Amino acid sequence: MSATGRRQRRGAGLALLAVPVVFLAIFFVWPVGTIFATGFAPDGDLELGVVGRVIGDPAVRSVAWFTLWQAAASTALTLLVGLPGAYALARMEFRGRSLLQAGVTIPFVLPTVVVGSAFLALLGPRSPINTALTTVLGDAAPTLDLRRTVVAILVAHVFFNYAVVVRTVGGLWSLLDPRLEDAARVLGASRWRAFREVSLPLLRPAIASAAAIVFLFTFTSFGVVLILGGPGRATIEVEIHRATTQLLDLPLASALAVLQLIAVLASLLVYGRLQRRAPTQPLVGATTTRRPPRSAGERWFLRGNLVVVAALLASPLLVLVERSLTTADGYGLANWRALLTDDRATVLAVPAGEAVRNSLLFGLSATLIALVVGGLAATAATSRDGRLSRIVDRGLMVPLGTSAVTIGFGFLIALDRPPLDLRGSPLLVPIAQALIATPFVVRTLLPVLRSIDERLRDAAAVLGASPRRIWREVDLPIVGRAALVAAGFSFAIAVGEFGATVFVARANLPTMPVAIFRLLGRPGVANFGQAMAMSTLLMVVTASAILAIDRLRVGQVGRF
Amino acid sequence: MPHGAPLELTGVTVTYGPYDAVRDLDLRANAGEVLCVLGPSGCGKSTLLRAVAGLEPSRTGTIRLDDRQLDGLRPDQRDVGLMFQDHALFPHRTVADNVAFGPRMRGLDRRSVADRVDDALRLVDLTDLAGRRITELSGGEQQRVALARAVAPRPKLLMLDEPLGSLDRALQARLLDDLTRVFSELGTTVLHVTHDQQEALAVADRVAVMRAGRVEQLGSPDELWRGPRTAFVARFLGLEHVVRLTVRDGVADSPWGPLAVPGTRDGDHDVVLLPEALRVIDAGEPRRDDELAVTGRIVGRRFAGDHLRVTVDPGTGPTLTVPVWRGSVPEPGSDLELALDPQAARILEPETTTRSTR
């Protein structure tokens, strides 16, 4: 391609970057900035004294310490459980593998409000573990009650983030030449030594990415800590929520939010560094590296992983299904019939069909926004690999680690006057969801866009195609499938999003998670049963989206 | 340098996916011998190496190295070296670190590891590149690092899987010399796998031609070259002239005249003409009495560096290709006179083996 052509493409890249930059500025920086401005300069004068006060407060320090160590512990535990799973799914071929790969992603897109109570049931005194203990040991059996413990928080964090490790690390693992480990084995390394000395260093960028993302998610954990940790434990995010929604102490909330944001930016910085240091290495086709387990040891390893998945990931989901089928007279479909036919004709009662429809509509709109914003950001990043696009790329990830309540309140305070008066606008829901889904789009598209052979574009240019034509004729067909995958994943995330949605959702347009939340907010066994049925429905919708995209086998979705 | 150990495979079957990639295979490499396994891709030769290395389990049979049974041992317990196709070098380590890997795994102290690395790098003439990253090396350099890495732990058996596969011809020729030198310096037993007959014939003490999981023929390069057992072996060694002829009373009825094949039973047989069977007769040059005269029109010629390969259509039977070494260039369309030596025709055994699915 000629020098002018390249320059044109750079110019185009800069123009493409404008959309994500403006999106981020209006819907993230401006709202969060407004909250900070209100918090730090309530009367127009900057008062940063509160930051010092907050940092010096021993109670805040203990919350910050807890936030930090539980996030570190959760991350370590998720890696510990997830890495063998990543290996099994990336390297072993067995029946149901692709189904399982889709299945482990379901928890990641489910809202905590749905799964929290299932976890309580599994960790409480009447859990299957305790039933088993009593059966074996009789009445003398100790009762294991993990509710309101750190263990419960850690287990739930592993549940939600297992897929991040499996997808991010497994994605690279499946492309790693298996003969490298073979070589190490023949040179005299034991299996473990070969992993430690060869695969581990090569996987390090993926492991570090996964760790940074899991850390990001668990550091800002809210629902899990509230529901499972009990009232004695709080993360910074929980304290921000409390300061904002209960105490109306915006200076405190802002100071805490800044504290959290610093931690989030730091972990993103680490993530970015590690991404750039990724060694170039020979990668091979994923299908060639997978094979059925060969030795007895490998078969046991696979079984062990399946047990972990069943116990840790499947059982909470099954509890939801089981409860949706539980009625006063044993198992039945009463909850489902009630959910699907009950028209209670009150303002906030949500007919199931309507919630599903709203979720689908909002999900699709959010997907569209995320695809446009994320697609442009990814395209700009490939045609212009300068600092700016890297900053935008990372910038788009910051909302993932920002307190939902800060964003939610920020939306309400900042977007309330012309020219951007979005008060009561149903648009806020897909925008909030897109804010969360966009980074996933970028992460899915970027590697595919980068992998397009530059010579293809050059060939098209030599044959007389304009830059736009090149994009349409070369990039688009190749990226099309990846875009579909990104769309499916964004959709699943948008449908399951709760934290930000609940702040901006309108009464007449509730989504499925909001409907579940409302049903759980009322007394009565029937309401609870219907909430469980709705949760199951939500699971089915998100699982379908995930399964559909896994069929496309682009293999990058959910990777960081 | 330690001497190699004898390797003995008895009735080995290795299953790979739905196929038996190696079927009931018997093979013995003597101590210090360079044994080449030659065969087309997919014949099971790489699987054979992986089975000996312990990377694939063998379904039946036994593998013994130095009278030690290897079956059931893990790869790291077998004391063999394997140089992978495309090298499989550790991309995150330097040249020296790659080479040091094996000695380290054997628990050698730091000093001995360094000595081994020096020795191995000197052997392949790469001492200068010790600190380089793998990604900064050329293909030939990578190949030599892979060789150094494989020999550094001083295994009793060194196995090489298509070691020259991805290199250009000039490099191949140079590295071929290197390999021969290294093999003789090390004195270890070598199991060398390739699909390139020149490579095999150049380095091997003995060559095993492998087809569909079995050894089709085993012998020294000269034995193979002079007496290919089947049409498959003949073709794979690069012998172009294989024809099916009818034999009656010890005489084969060929398009070029009767060929004496004493002791051959009547019926259809594949017959191969060894390269020395054909030569060009210049005008006026005498022809031996036992030679058959074949005249044909030149239909093609190919430049092959120091000679030309000229293809002649004798009118009956298949075309024949002969080397022409002299300066006068025969023009396509003109006639060429050949002499065919019946002594250099070999009767081949019938082929029966085909790949079977389990």
Add this chain to the structure above:
Amino acid sequence: MRMTRPIALIAALAMTLAACGDDVAEPDPDINDQVDDDGDEAIADEPDDATDDATVDEEPGDTVTLLTHDSFDVSEDVLDAFTDDTGIDVEVVPLGDAGTALNQTILTADAPQGDLLFGVDNTFLSRALDEDIFAAYESPALEDVDPDLILDDEHRATPIDRGDVCLNYDVAYFDDADVDVPDGLDDLTDPAYQGLLGVTNPATSSPGLAFLLATIETFGEDGYLDFWEQLVDNDVIVTDGWSEVYYDEFSATGEGDRPLVVSYASSPPAEVLFAEDELDEAPTGVIEASCFRQIEFVGILDGAENPVGAERLVDFMLSETFQEDIPLTMFVFPANQQAQLPEVFEEFAVLPDDPLEIDHEVIGERREEWIEAWTSTVLR
């Protein structure tokens, strides 16, 4: 069409509700008509007066936006009745839990998200009044309201319902157990009740705050922390929200194992209403001595776009049409004394005449301090 049980139940209840009226010795023989008439009256007449009084030339806008908490609910046809009568559409906007809804409204006071805010209770009333987010409006319909419920003399906040917070107990558990249902709060420290009580965090849950206030009122500022210390020794369980304690800990409703939890006076009738089989007796009961009065208010927002429509909606919310609907949609007791309680409430609900109470201004001044002290005692 086959009706499922809850629908059938609701239909039956609606009919009983209608039939109920016949038994009541009121001047008007048909309760349905009466409800409608009253509704009409309230809507047709009073707002007109208000309009005449305040803003003579102002017509109410087409839509009035009601901000509220997530637990708000009302039958669709009740709101339709308001729209039919006034031509004003009501948009309901839930803003999260009660505290969130109030704080969000305070933070957006410059450009309000709606015209009214419903759901501020007496434990948070002083914050709303201190922040001056409400405009005063004295609804004529207040004359039917229990005067005890009117806490703001300037009528910036209008009481709509009572939803007292009480300890609920599992009837079946105490039928079988050796211990009796506790009579009052002080019984709870008895070792006999060890491991039986579940409460919610006053910092994050409104019933939790009400229950804390109940203990402060009962044991005094000097005694309540001792009481809580003893509860901790007696293995009390604390959850962050009501649905966790009610569904995950309460033995009567879920898989929990606590027969005593903090909930509402209206929870027993809700259990009957939403039971899968028809019940003669509520599966849960209320300990009257533990009840703390919770009153929910509505207020017109200062700077509302449709203040006239908002006033009409306040009047309507006090009308019997609305007031008789909310027991079954929000599980609260109506503020309007003329409103008829649904049968399931008459039969299964207990509304203590003299619940525990603390002045809302005192609550406003001390709330954070009390919560902080409680947190230090119970959680740390």
